[in-house]
Amino acid sequence: MVEEENKNEDKTRENPCTTKQSSKKRNRKEVAIFGNYRNYYGYRVDHDLEEDPRMKVLKRDWFEGKKCLDIGCNSGLITISIAKKFGCQSILGVDIDGDRIEDAHWTLRKVAKMSARILSSKKPKRADAELFNGLENHTSASLTEVTPQKSVDTPCLQGNDLFDIVSFQKGNFVQNWRPPQDTYYHTILCLSVTKWIHLNWGDEGLITLFWKVWKLLQPGGVFILEPQPWSSYKNNRLVTETAATNYKTIQIPPEDFQDILLDKIGFRRVDNLTSTLSGSKTGFNRPILAFWK
Template sequence: MAEENENKRKKMEKPQKKKQKRESEKEEEQESKEAEAKSGVQTQVKNNSNKKRKQVFPFGNYKHYYGYRIGPGREVEEDPRIKVLKKEWFEGKDCLDIGCNSGVVTIQIAKNFKCKSILGLDIDSGLIEDAFWCLRKFVKMESAQKKQASDSNAKAVQEVNRSEQCSTLSSEGTSKSSSHHSSEERDLSDIVSFRRENFVQSHRPLDKYYDTILCLSVTKWIHLNWGDDGLITLFTKIWRLLHPGGIFVLEPQPWESYEKNRKVSETTASNYHSIMFRPEHFQEILLDKIGFRKVEDVTSGLSGTRTGFDRPIFAFYK
């Protein structure tokens, strides 16, 4: 009898255990789904946090600006604006480049036109670091080119000496000439320098004056950030820093580009609506208000993005 009751009890327990097992499996499955969903949310949040926030450049202090102007990866190639700049503006002259960005054009001017000195200024300390990096890169390239040219010249002289069996006198003359030429050349690092500075708001004393000052694609950012007063301050300080007979090289951005960039900050948005002086008024301001005596459009007839001149470049003579 006891054995029969035990069998009945076991038969009754089996369905109960199966039911409990099914419920347990369901709970485990639900917990697994919840864990997966939670993990997915965490992953999504993590991915969203890892996404790069869109960078804003309220002063036009773009990274890789010259790559944008002349093409990615071509920063060391010659900027098309160099072609219209005149050598006599820079050769043997003290020069200043306001808003130099990463310094590529500054360095190219020194390299191509043999400045006595050229200083590049920019409001962004990171871009000034990039400028010094670019300068070191150009110096290394120039050093390698000089060494290659020197080795080639030495080899050519040796071949000429062998073929003509030239005398010791002619050999000494060649050596002296080569030595004299190299002693006159200066490294770019002796000519080019960079400094972080907000030119408009700087109170640095006027301890040095310049023969040529450049302001290429910078006026819009000064205008949007400091309004008409900032623009007049820019032009006035440039005038004061120039030697008599000095040259101000200006590449202004068109008003259409102001409209595109007016919302980069609250300040630029506010100033945009209060600006009275449009880019087409700059010549009149510089000639009649500031005191420059004449102006020359050096890109006349070259406009168009295909030629690399989507905006004019002017030279104002003090």
């Protein structure tokens, strides 16, 4: 069996065409049909920024001491940043891609380890800083900077505290994901995910998303939504045949999401956070809306 594998490997090395074909196959497999891009935060957030610009419009009251859910968490940087900056009671990140969930667990372990070192040394070592620069090719102050003493603005979470607060889980939120032990949440985030749900499961999938969020929210809870504009759907409509078909049949454009959430789903009010958002890269200047149950 080993000899056979070695022969196949030799053939691949001897035949450049085979290598190119293999490379093409790998590239095809890496198409992010659910928006599950590798290094997503690396190209979304400018490297000279201290944190993801979206963190600046989120309010402590929505998270501090609260149970929170992050739908489509990708590699977990926003999830972990929220936990560290605002001190959630708990925050669960859910993503359809198991590889991204593995990335999120890796990120959590590294952040917890570095946070503990920074606390003990009271200043990051050069190696620690280099490690954080490697996280999604993005440095975030909310992940790396931990003050030695607690302050009103920034809860000081030690490394092990993060493991008690932050968790990640693979799951398809629209089709079959259920919260652990019938948990309900005070705050639910859905950032730049609706387009992918829309393209993969059409209008029905989108409405399912909204209804599930409503049911999982505590009374008085907040749903933080960052929808992609309709113009961006065209760029991704051909990722699969299903996406191409759904693109042609979608009847609910993103500009109607607010009316549906208020008039049909039952949210009582909405706040537009976009006016205070700055620093996003071109193409990511998207509305961020907070809906109140």
